[in-house]
Amino acid sequence: MIELLFLLLPVAMAYGWFMGRNSIKQNQQTAKQDLSIKYSTGLNYLLSNQQDKAIDSLLDALKVEDDSVEAHFAMANLFRKRGELDRALKVHEHLVRLNHLPTKDKQQAVFELGKDFLSAGLYDRAETMFTKLLKSKDYGLKSLTYLLKIFQSTKDWQQGIDRQKLIVKYNDKRSLHTLANFYCELATTAFEKDEFIEVIELLEQALILDPNSCRANWLMAKIYENHQQCELAAKCYQAIYHQDNEFFPDVIEPMLGCYTRLDELDEFYAFIKKVYDETASSSALICYLSHVEKKHSKKKALEFILSALKRRPTIRGFEHFVNMQINQVQVDDGSLDLIKELIGEYLKIKHRYSCRSCGFNSQIHYWSCPSCHEWEQLKPIRGLEGE
Numbered sequence: 001m002i003e004l005l006f007l008l009l010p011v012a013m014a015y016g017w018f019m020g021r022n023s024i025k026q027n028q029q030t031a032k033q034d035l036s037i038k039y040s041t042g043l044n045y046l047l048s049n050q051q052d053k054a055i056d057s058l059l060d061a062l063k064v065e066d067d068s069v070e071a072h073f074a075m076a077n078l079f080r081k082r083g084e085l086d087r088a089l090k091v092h093e094h095l096v097r098l099n100h101l102p103t104k105d106k107q108q109a110v111f112e113l114g115k116d117f118l119s120a121g122l123y124d125r126a127e128t129m130f131t132k133l134l135k136s137k138d139y140g141l142k143s144l145t146y147l148l149k150i151f152q153s154t155k156d157w158q159q160g161i162d163r164q165k166l167i168v169k170y171n172d173k174r175s176l177h178t179l180a181n182f183y184c185e186l187a188t189t190a191f192e193k194d195e196f197i198e199v200i201e202l203l204e205q206a207l208i209l210d211p212n213s214c215r216a217n218w219l220m221a222k223i224y225e226n227h228q229q230c231e232l233a234a235k236c237y238q239a240i241y242h243q244d245n246e247f248f249p250d251v252i253e254p255m256l257g258c259y260t261r262l263d264e265l266d267e268f269y270a271f272i273k274k275v276y277d278e279t280a281s282s283s284a285l286i287c288y289l290s291h292v293e294k295k296h297s298k299k300k301a302l303e304f305i306l307s308a309l310k311r312r313p314t315i316r317g318f319e320h321f322v323n324m325q326i327n328q329v330q331v332d333d334g335s336l337d338l339i340k341e342l343i344g345e346y347l348k349i350k351h352r353y354s355c356r357s358c359g360f361n362s363q364i365h366y367w368s369c370p371s372c373h374e375w376e377q378l379k380p381i382r383g384l385e386g387e
């Protein structure tokens with residue numbers, strides 16, 4: 001009898017293994033069914049426009065299955081885009097609280113939460129979130145960019161400067177350009193108080209961070225001029241042309257003043273002629289014409305502008321041509337004055353500057369675009385109605 005029992009032992013083991021396997025399968029199936037029910041419930045709530053209940057149901061489902069994390073990020077981002085920030089926050093906060101999420105997902109949740117706070121105008125909370133991620137390989141630079149945006153919005157230039165070491169370490173051109181403008185902002189304040197040495201030091205820092213900062217050279221030229229150091233100012237004005245010739249038309253007038261004081265007008269007009277030859281800018285043309293008129297004759301200046309307008313017609317160039325004609329013509333029936341007035345009125349309603357980044361147009365110059373907040377992107381408009 002005992003031998004018979006021993007013979008049945010392998011059968012019992014096989015039966016036990018088979019039943020155990022079935023039980024695991026059954027548990028997995030039950031979990032999947034449970035998940036499926038929670039998702040269906042969530043979707044039903046969504047379809048019946050009960051979004052808060054839908055979020056609760058879908059967040060509940062997340063406790064069961066990590067594979068749905070991406071779907072939750074997508075859902076929360078959609079809420080944020082629709083301006084439903086409280087819902088986006090709820091999802092992201094839930095994701096941050098989940099202990100079992102992989103580090104990368106958790107960092108993404110913190111990053112997105114920072115963006116939610118930023119959209120809601122809660123700068124201090126957004127700053128806390130982004131600061132947490134500064135050492136992250138995936139989100140460090142992105143978070144730094146957002147932090148700089150926050151400091152720009154709150155005009156907290158020093159906070160940005162305090163992050164200089166990290167910005168230099170990342171060596172990201174855009175962040176370096178932003179930081180250079182933070183220095184320019186501090187330099188502008190010091191300029192208003194006429195603190196010569198401080199302005200120069202701040203602008204030198206800006207130029208180290210971004211050697212192409214026209215703004216830094218412009219302000220430096222101004223402070224040098226104010227302190228009767230016109231030779232240094234002239235060098236700064238020339239540097240602006242080499243940094244970004246699109247900025248140059250606005251520099252021509254103060255540069256003329258600087259060279260007049262230096263009594264080096266021949267050198268100035270030689271430079272302006274070079275600028276005109278290279279860029280065909282209307283401002284450079286108009287400025288150079290006054291030199292041709294004084295140095296040679298009105299006739300020569302008229303010949304010059306006519307050939308220039310044939311080469312590249314612009315409204316501003318034409319307006320100047322009409323002005324020259326008015327002075328030239330002996331008997332005028334008033335028609336030239338009428339044309340001049342018409343062009344003047346037309347140019348008055350045209351914008352002088354456009355943002356190269358977002359296309360925002362303005363009559364006034366801003367160093368930071370009021371629309372996209374990019375730095376040094378508002379430049380004189382080019383083409384028929386501009387430069």
Ligand SMILES: [Zn+2]
Pocket residue numbers: 355356357358359360369370371372373374377
């Ligand atoms: Zn813009």
